[in-house]
Structures are given as C-alpha cells and as structure tokens.
Amino acid sequence: MHETYDAMNTAPTRAFLVGVKLKDELQSDAESSLEELTRLAETAGMEVLAETVQPKETPDPAYFIGRGKLEEIEAIVGELKVDAIIFDNDLTPAQTRNLEKVLDIVVIDRTSLILQIFAQRAQTKSAKLQVDLAQLQYALPRLTRLWTHLSRLGTGAGGTAGVGAGRAGGAVRGPGETQLQIDRRLIRTQISRVKKALQKVEKHRRIQRKQRQEMINISLVGYTNAGKSTLFNALTDEHRLAEDKLFATLDPTTRLLDLPDNRHVLLSDTVGFLKKLPHHLVAAFKATLEEVAEADLLLHVVDVSHPEAESQIDAVDEVLKALEAFERPTLMLFNKIDLLENEAYPQLFRNKYPDSLMISAQDGTGLEALKDVLAERFSTQDIEVSIALSYQDGKALDYLYKHGEVFDTDYQGESIQVKAKLPQRYLKALERLTTNSTGLN
Template sequence: MPTTKDRLIDTGVKRGPERAFLVAVEASEHDSVWSAEDSLDELGALARTAGAEVVGTMLQRLPHPDVNTYVGKGRAQELSDTEKQLNCDLVIFDDELTPTQQRNLEKLLNARVVDRTALILDIFAQHAHSREGHLQVELAQLEYRLPRLSGQDVEFTRQAGGSRGAASGVGGAIGVRGPGETMLEIDRRRIRSRISELKSEIEDVRKQRAIHRRQRAAQAIPVVAVVGYTNAGKSTLFNALTEAGVLAENKLFATLDPVTRHIVLPNHQEVLLTDTVGFIQKLPTRLIAAFRATLEEVIEADILLEVVDISHENAIEQSETVQEVLEELE
C-alpha cells in the first residue's frame, strides 16, 4: 500500500513548487484533431495539477520528432541553455519519450526529464485512493519504467528522491512519485515478478467486479456510466443527480475510482449511475490496459452518458477524443 512519501512534487519543501519547462513537437506527419498549441496548453494544466510551476514553453515544427533528442539538435542545445537560465527543476515533453530519447536528454539537460505519460501516471498516483486504484497505478508505472531502468537510472532515483518512499503522499519529485517508485531500486527480475503479482491481484478485482455486475443485472436495473473528458463536469453532474458528495474539483483527473449510486428518475425508472475516470488525448495505452478492471464499468454499462463542457474552447476535440478512447475499449 502506498505511503504518504512518494510524490513527484515535494510540497513539503519550503522553496516552493518545482519549476517546469514544457516542450512539444508539432509533427507534420501526425494526424490529430488537436493542434500542437492546444496540446501544449493542456500539458501545462497537467503540470500544474501535479503541483509544478510552469516557467516557459518551447514548440518546434518538424516532420517527426527526432529519434535521439525529440527536438532537433539545435533546439536541444537551445533548450539546455534556456532551462539553465530559468533554473528549471524539470523539463516536461508533450509526448512519450523513448528510453533512448530520455537518456540523451538527461545527459544534455541539467534537469529531470519527464514525458506526458509519466506526468499522467504521477497525477493518477496522487488521486488513487482505493486498493484497486493503487494496484492499477503501480502496474502502469512499473511497465513504463521497466524498459527505462538502468544502473544510472537507479542511482539517479536515489539522488533525486527515491529515498523518500513510493506512494501518493506529499514527498518526492515529478516523474518518480507513485506506488511503484521504490521498485526502481531493485533489479528487472524483481520488477517483472511484481508486475506478475499485480496482474494477478487486478484479475481478482476484475472477477469481483464481474460478480457485482451479474448481481446488478439480476435486479434488471439499467446501468448508466457517466463518461467524458477529464474535468468536463462528470462528477458535478453525478453529485447533482445522486447527492453522493464525490470530489468535484477544477483539476484534471480529480476522480479516479469509479462510484455507483442508485437513483430514481422522475418517471419512476430506477437507474444505477456510475461516475468514471475522465479521458484525455494521448492517453497511454498501458494506462488503459492497467485500468481495464475499472474501465470495464464503462464497457459493460447499458447506457453511456457523455458530459461535454461546451464552454471549453476544445469541446469538439475533447468529445472526439472520448469517442476514440471508447472505440479502443471495445
């Protein structure tokens, strides 16, 4: 079970939040409904949700990200100079970096390197409260970190906050917070063994959820799953309909663990309403796989009620992203 010490951001340090510089590549060959600028803005919101202070951004247009340094070599050197001038603690990239890209960037930059996937996993680590949530976050983190593990990485972890623990509490630094953090200090064999254990425990959770779904089905009460983009207002609507008191904050991924409540509609129709985790563009495939047990509540629902924040400037892109993730779940 995670402790209160494993956090990407050390909110207990008096010097204040970690200073983050954001980097994105607009790849001409990449087909996406999202513009690079909007995606970079969203990365900033993710960084602030994790507890960082965004001090600058860089956007480069390329046919595709550089295989060695993500941005071009010239911009990589410019990035190194800029982040030193701004005294950055970490540099966050708007795509998942390959292990090679991450190692090369860490050598070049005088700051910790975090990609979008690690950032999302970190936020999930903060917001996981149930045993099921912790298991799924740890699995996703370990599968992400395993190909990136090396002797240098382990030493870096010890120096950069690995001694602070491994959970969703208040210590640690961005990129290394979460229930799987201490596993970086042991070898690949132990990590693979832990991954196997987690998959087995999560499978038990899936079986238990399946039993609950069969029991609900026997009652012939339709299940309605509230879905939507993260921070679109799902939990606010859920609370209005059920008075459940589910945490509803103006933050990304404020809700992680699904909650189901029984309600009666004005026409006297009984319904089981389920609040679910929000979706986001560039949602890591491994995160979808790790949270399969939770997301099956969406897959098995009788009706999907999508909440769209029509006041958001990217409402259309957000809705299209939700549809893409739902198709991936099928």
Template sequence: MQEEPRQKAVIAGVELKGGGDFDYAMQELRNLADACYIEVVDQLSQKLERINPSHYIGTGKLDELKILLEAHEAEAVIFNDELSPSQIRNLEADLECAVMDRTMLILDIFAERAKTREAQLQVDVARLQYSLPRLVGLRASLSRQGGAGGAGFRNRGSGETKLELDRRRIEERITILQAELEKLVATRQNQRKKRKKNDVPVVCLVGYTNTGKSSLMNALLETYDPETTKQVYAHNMLFATLETSVRSIELPDNKSFLLTDTVGFVSQLPHHLVKAFRSTLEEVTEADLLIHVVDFAHEDYEKLIEVTNHTLQELGAENIPTVYAYNKCDLTEHPYPRVAGDSVYLSVKEKAGLDELVGKVKGEIFADYVTRDILIPFSEGRLVAYFNENANVLETSYEAEGTRLRLECRFADYERYKQHFVEMAGES
C-alpha cells in the same frame, strides 16, 4: 501553512505533418504539468517530418532548449510525446536536467490521485512497466518510481525506490502486484455479473477529465434521495476520480438504474495505464447507456468530445447508445435547460436540467416498458403487491372480480404474468 515552491519546467513538442491539433496538445500538456504542481515557464516547439530518433528534437533546437532552461532557471523539460529509453538517456546527458515525457507526467498524476487499493495497484503496475526498459537512463527523473503517493519532482531523492533495482526485481514486483490486482478484478467482475442478473440497467458517465461527471452523479443522488450519504468525491482538478463508483438511482415511479462514474479521459492516455486500468474501463463497455459529460464552457469542448470518442472507440464502446450532457451552461450564453435530439444542455452546479437528462435516460433504458390496463383476480393478490413494488402503478380501483390496475411495467413482467390476469379491452 506555507505553499511549497513549485518546480519550474519548460515544455517541448514536435509538430509533425498531419499529426493532429498540436496547439491543443501543448495546452493539454501545460494543464497536466499544472496538475502535477509544476510551473511551466516557457515552451519550445519544432516542425519536423519525423521525430529525431536520438534526441526527439533537432540539434539546433537542443541548444535553444539549453538557453531557455538557463534563462528561467528551470529544473526540468517535459516532452509532449512518450520518449524512448535512449532519447531520455541522451537528453539527460546533454541538458543536464531532469527529463520527463507526457506518459511520466500522467503516471505521476494518477499516482498522487489514487486512493483505493485497486487504483494504487493499477498505477504502480503501470509505472513499473513504463520504467522497466528505461532503467539505465532515467537517473533522477525516476526516483519516484516506488509508491503511489506524491508527484514527480517534488519527491526526488526521497528514496521511494532505488534506481539500483535491477530488471529481475522489478519484474518480480510486477508479478506480485498483478496477482493482487487479479483478485480485486475478479471481485469487480462478480459484482458486474450480479448486477446483470438483477436485470437493472447500467448507465455509465464518461467524458474528458474534469468535465463534472462526479458532480453530476452527486447532484442526481441528492435530487432523488435527499437523505443520501453516498456522495462520491468531486473536485475541480484533472483526474480527481480514479476509482469506479456505482450508485443506484431510485426514481419516483419505481424505476431504478445503476449509475457508474469512471476515470476521465485525456488524449494519448498511456497504453500502460489503459492496460492497468482495464478492469475499471470495462465498466464502460458493459453499460446499457453512456452519458457523455461535456464541459460546454471550455473553448475547445469539441476537441474534448473528440478525445473521449476516440478513447471509447479504442475500448470498443463506440456503439453503445449515448446521451450528451452539455454541462456548465451557466458559464455560457447558451439557453438551458434545453433538450435537442440526443443532447441535454444543463448546469450541474445549479441543478438545472437534471429532470430533462433523466427523461432522456429513461427514454433510452426503459424503452421495453408497456402501459396496460389489467384486472387481477383477488386469488392472485400477490401480483398486486408485486406490481406495486416493481412497476409504476398509475391507477388502482376495486371491482367485483378483482383489483384493476392501470400500470407501466417491463414487457418481460407483463409476458411472465399475463396468464394470471385479464387485460381490459380497448387499452394499449
């Protein structure tokens, strides 16, 4: 099958004084374009005190941009920030080419990756809300506004949704989609309530997009349940996972926890998307523990950590206990598996360091477990069965008065049933 020719684009950005790591932001924009099947042929940047309100960049740079577009025969310009409706209108008129901004690019990627009905609805709502104030000037750039399939420029003119859609019709569409989304959100919230009721700890995988979160989930599933058929989709690309997946990890010592895989983060995640994906992102805020997966082989891995921590802060999840999983150590010189404080250095690909990671997780989420030596009278035999199923029984022996168990159990279980057994003296 012959590969479709990639669209050519120039990326452009303004470096503001004290505006953060500009080089990193531009590299990230390049990666986002690549994920959208767009070939970046050149880059233009400008240092300014403030963004030009009419054209984003200054008039001199605008002329420079025209020359670059002509020289490379590029069909589009992608700007590093979210553009206002008037900026899009003015730039399209002056450059006579398609104009995209960072938000459009991310929305396009999400649209292509969305697989479940909920994710597709979330992306559609975000795209419609983004396009609403921009109807007048978007011309060809927004010809892809309709469905959730297909990215950016490749579908231009395919008639997914006509630009003639007026504001009223778009608003009506948003209302219909949001009503459907609310039903799915309610279902998800009910599932969360049930999980809380069952008192099973929830561990949430978070991190920058494409650090190996889904691969880590699969590796843990396969390690603790070799017969599993519940693997999640994992692929080496930005935003491979948009759906929240929840899997139960059953440990050999009768302990278990729920592991949640979430959408990856990226800097300047569009607020329309954050709003639309709120039900998915809520999973993070209600977790008992976060596993922050880091691509340790990435040259800017510290920046990726920063982006994720900033997003967690915005979600109100910055105070949840966190274990850092430094993945892809096999691509570095760093020794692994290794535990240092709240960090575990590992390689998901080689399944090296998984036991160490689970050890750290257990230390965090099963801190309320106690080890006891108890004697259960024969008349309370049901308790022996209960503890065999719900605790980690280390030793069993039979005495004249009943069954003696040395076990590790939840403190709550110990308190609930202690009047039915005798605790053996001198044991902790």
C-alpha cells in the same frame, strides 16, 4: 497545491515544457496540446516556468528535438534553474536517456506525467494496483542510472511501484549481474506480484457487477473536467469530489438514481478521458471501466464552453473504441451552458447531435428534462405484468413500486391482483421475491 509545498518548505518542481509540431499537425493543435500539458503539470503540483514549440517534420531519433533546439534548451535550463523538462510527446527510452545525459536534469514525457497524477490520485485498492502496474511497465524499458525521477518527484506510488525502494531492497547480486539487471529483475517480480493482487480484486468486482446486472446501468463518460462528477452529484445528491482539476475522479462509483416515474436505475461516475491517453493506462483501466462497456446507456458529458469541445468529443470516442464501448447507446449532454454567451455555438452541436441535451450541472438547468428523457427511454423496454400476490408478498409489492410502475391493484380476498409495467430484466428478481404468489401471468 502550492500552499502544501510551501508549508512543507520544499519548492515545487520547476518545469519547462517542450512541444514539437510534427509534419501533419496544425500549429493550433500543438499549442492547445501544450496548454493541456501545462494544466497536467500544475495538477501534478509543478510550477511551469516557460514553454517552447518546435516545428519539425519528423522527430530526431536520438533527441526527439533538433540539435539547435537542444542547445537552446540547455542554455534556458541553466538560466531559469529548471528542475525538469516535460515533453508533450512520448519519448522512446533511448531519447529520454540521451536527453537526461546532455541536460543533466529529469526528463519527463506526457505518459509519465499522467502516470504520476494517476498515482497521486488513485484511492481504491484496484485503482492503486492498476496505476502501479502501469508505472512498472512503463519503467521497465527505461531503467537507467538516472532513472529515479518518479521517486524523486514523490509520486506516492502506493508502495509497490516505488522503483527506488526496489533498488534499496538489498537484493542479492547474481554472478555477473549488473545493478541495472538487478533492478530489472526486481521490477519484473513486482509486476507479477501486482498482477496477482489485481486478479483477486477483479474477481471481487466481477461478483459485485453481476449483482448489478439485473438493473439498468448508466455510465457517465467524458473528457476530464467536463463536469461528470458535478452532474453525478446533482442527480444523485452525492457529494463526490468535483474540482477544477484534471482527473479529480479515478475510481468509478455507482449510485441509485431516481427517475420521475418512480423508476430506479444505477448511475456510475468514471475517470475522465484525455487526448493521447497513455496506452498503458487504457489497458490498465479496461477492467475498471468494464461498467462502461456493459452499460445500457452512456451519458457523454461535454464541456460545451471549452474551445476544444469538438476535438475532446473525438478523443473520448477514441478511448471508447479502445474500451470496446463505442457501440453502446449514447446520449450526448452538452454541459456548462451557463458559461455560454453566444447561442449560435450550441446550435452547431444541436444540428450534429439532434438527440442531445443542453444542461448545466452546476445550476441545474436541463436536469429535469434529462431525467424525463431517461425515464421515457427505459419505459419502452418495459413489459406488462399481471400478478396475484398473497399478503405475505410485501417485498414483491415493494419491489414493483420501486422498480416499475404499478397502475392497478385489485384486492380479492386472500390475494391482491397487481398490474404493473416493469423492465423485462427485473422479472427474475421479482419471481424470487414472490414466495406465495399464484404466479405471474
């Protein structure tokens, strides 16, 4: 990231991070949350100068932090030449405004930082539109004279959400309308435009998904950076972007996965989850993540080498609940075991999740066992078919070999009597392919 900035001869945004440890929060939680915020800021291309955590019973309604702390920060801002203050908590629109007024620099909260990263990383049309929508909805109650930081920090928000662009759009001012009201009106218009565009894209996606429903669908889910894309690549020989960065993957991708008994299922890689994921975004990505809610099986990938592994599992479960996917059958995969020195640690997880598997997506440990478990799991959903195919039914025979397990073929004059095991849901597709058969029995 930094090289890019240097190459462009513009310095990265110099950020100062502020966390508040509220009444029911543990000091360690507040600290690890701030550590994650540091990674998020760096992922967004910023330089983190310093950070502070203030213990406070309840947030100050006007400034979130206490007045004393505010003065302290004011001094630091001048001293360190800070460009932006990033709060680990979410601020109300009024708090953001008040803080910007006193400090006279950009104030960003956790949600808007995550939105920026999503905006930088969204690649497909639907992801871009969803991020645009989330940004616009976030912006609407926060519009102020100072509110230009999204465009100033170069979120590259795919065009539609460029609030600054709307401002320069030369809208005609209605009688008695202030600049602020014009901005709000423009944003509302943009919101409905983006929503319409999204509906179109979603319709297309629904059609695609319907076609996939005849197959077994497996979705990878997990905390960001857990190793989902690395596993996806290892299992499907795909070369998707796997990076040591948060939110490397924004768009779900689906590929065929070959299992040992010659069975094929669909595997989807998805966006990583995060603690305190902005609810705007959860809502926006609900549509994209319908795969997850409809999957036959979720593979929940956990970075077992991460000290926060347990609370990351909880955070993922929370998002799954929000997506109405928590009840889906789930297999826990404890990844990155190559990084573990102490065997006692994974044992804790094994006790809690007896059906889980320990893997290393990077060096391949446990991946064959994983495929065996998957094949085994889905073979119990098979039914036995005995079918007489004519010699013109080559496609149907191919299909049986591809999706099922053929265990007997008997050539009888004009036809072949085939016995196979096949997931029940594939029967319809098989029937469509058997033009001349004397039928299934």
